[in-house]
Amino acid sequence: MRLEARVEVAERGVEADVTVGAGRTLALLGPNGSGKSTALEAIAGVVRPGRARIVLDGRELVGSGRPVPPRDRGIVLLAQDDALFPMSVLDNVAFGPRAAGRRDARRVAEAWLERVGCADLASRRPGDLSGGQARRVAIARALAAEPRVLLLDEPFAGLDVEAASAIRTMLRSLLADVTAIITTHDVLDAHTLADDVAVMAGGRVVEAGTATEVLTRPRTPFAARMAARVLVAGTMRGGALELEGGVRVPVSGGPRGGEAAAVALPPSAVVLAIGDAPRDRSLAWVPDAVRALEPRGDEVRVVGAAVAADVDAAVAASLDAGAVVWFGVPRGHLAYALTG
Ligand SMILES: Nc1ncnc2c1ncn2[C@@H]1O[C@H](COP(=O)(O)OP(=O)(O)OP(=O)(O)O)[C@@H](O)[C@H]1O
Numbered sequence: 001m002r003l004e005a006r007v008e009v010a011e012r013g014v015e016a017d018v019t020v021g022a023g024r025t026l027a028l029l030g031p032n033g034s035g036k037s038t039a040l041e042a043i044a045g046v047v048r049p050g051r052a053r054i055v056l057d058g059r060e061l062v063g064s065g066r067p068v069p070p071r072d073r074g075i076v077l078l079a080q081d082d083a084l085f086p087m088s089v090l091d092n093v094a095f096g097p098r099a100a101g102r103r104d105a106r107r108v109a110e111a112w113l114e115r116v117g118c119a120d121l122a123s124r125r126p127g128d129l130s131g132g133q134a135r136r137v138a139i140a141r142a143l144a145a146e147p148r149v150l151l152l153d154e155p156f157a158g159l160d161v162e163a164a165s166a167i168r169t170m171l172r173s174l175l176a177d178v179t180a181i182i183t184t185h186d187v188l189d190a191h192t193l194a195d196d197v198a199v200m201a202g203g204r205v206v207e208a209g210t211a212t213e214v215l216t217r218p219r220t221p222f223a224a225r226m227a228a229r230v231l232v233a234g235t236m237r238g239g240a241l242e243l244e245g246g247v248r249v250p251v252s253g254g255p256r257g258g259e260a261a262a263v264a265l266p267p268s269a270v271v272l273a274i275g276d277a278p279r280d281r282s283l284a285w286v287p288d289a290v291r292a293l294e295p296r297g298d299e300v301r302v303v304g305a306a307v308a309a310d311v312d313a314a315v316a317a318s319l320d321a322g323a324v325v326w327f328g329v330p331r332g333h334l335a336y337a338l339t340g
Helices: 036-044 089-099 105-115 131-144 161-174 187-193 211-216 221-226
Strands: 003-009 014-020 025-029 051-056 059-062 075-078 149-153 179-183 196-201 204-210 230-237 240-242 248-253 260-265 271-274 283-296 299-304 308-312 324-330 333-337
Touching: 003 036, 014 025, 014 036, 014 179, 014 196, 025 036, 025 187, 025 221, 036 075, 036 149, 036 179, 075 131, 089 105, 089 131, 105 131, 131 149, 131 161, 161 187, 187 211, 196 211, 196 221, 204 211, 211 221, 221 230, 230 248, 240 260, 248 260, 248 283, 260 324, 271 308, 299 324
Parallel strands: 014 204, 025 179, 025 196, 075 149, 149 179, 248 333
Antiparallel strands: 003 014, 003 051, 051 059, 196 204, 230 240, 230 260, 240 248, 260 333, 271 324, 283 299, 283 324, 299 308
């Protein structure tokens, strides 16, 4: 099922446009409050969008005519705070198939509980489950309803690392043929679960593409951060990326002269210098001021306005926010267009 959705929830400042190909999984990334949950809620019909167009496999569910009621859309939302019904685990999972009039609802539910590794919990009540078990049961309940589209809002939130990892592995196979959107803060989810990635900021989708595209060629600082890259952006001029302030970083590839372009590189590839302008001509030196110092194990990420670098904690110890530094950006990285 191919999903095309454009939903506007004006009171929350959200106007999101997402497309998910049939059987594909889209990871919706973005900072807190960027509108990810609202977008899912509006698509599922939990929140009533002001304006919306939702098309499933060419059929308009919401648009110019009378909207298809949420319960008939075949779009199931697994919300962050999705509580199980106060009934046995088996009855929870059988709920969807029963509502659809299936006589074999019990057998379907047992099969789903088996698939999520919870067959032995069938007779338990929700209050007697761990967080990880409850999440597995909730996933089984959602999938047993045979949704045409499954929306998962931060399915690993609140789980410990082990439970999250086990459920991530489980979802990877369960979602193989399901059209799904998953909101997440974890780039690992984008890498392991998603075919495509869309990044939201300020209520809008600001970049979208295959997971590989977005994570190797990020267009926004947020996507670059998710991909653990530094986004050095500027304008192409004669084989170099010209940054604001005029520093030229020689690059390979890139769009035509005059167009906005960027290179995305790991912060470990950037060299930090303190003091006078460095002389080493093999690097393009960008003067910058320290905005933040972020500890990362034995290293500290020194974040400037334009560039960032990972350095030894001992080096960073002499720095404070506002300190003037030089970032040495290696030449020859692959540049790509930031527009279009
Ligand atoms: N129930 C609500 N009532 C009113 N405003 C809300 C409600 N839920 C969210 N908002 C607002 O809508 C905007 C988008 O929030 P939303 O929860 O969709 O973002 P999000 O990207 O899912 O954030 P997070 O990553 O923190 O879950 C925010 O400005 C938020 O304050």
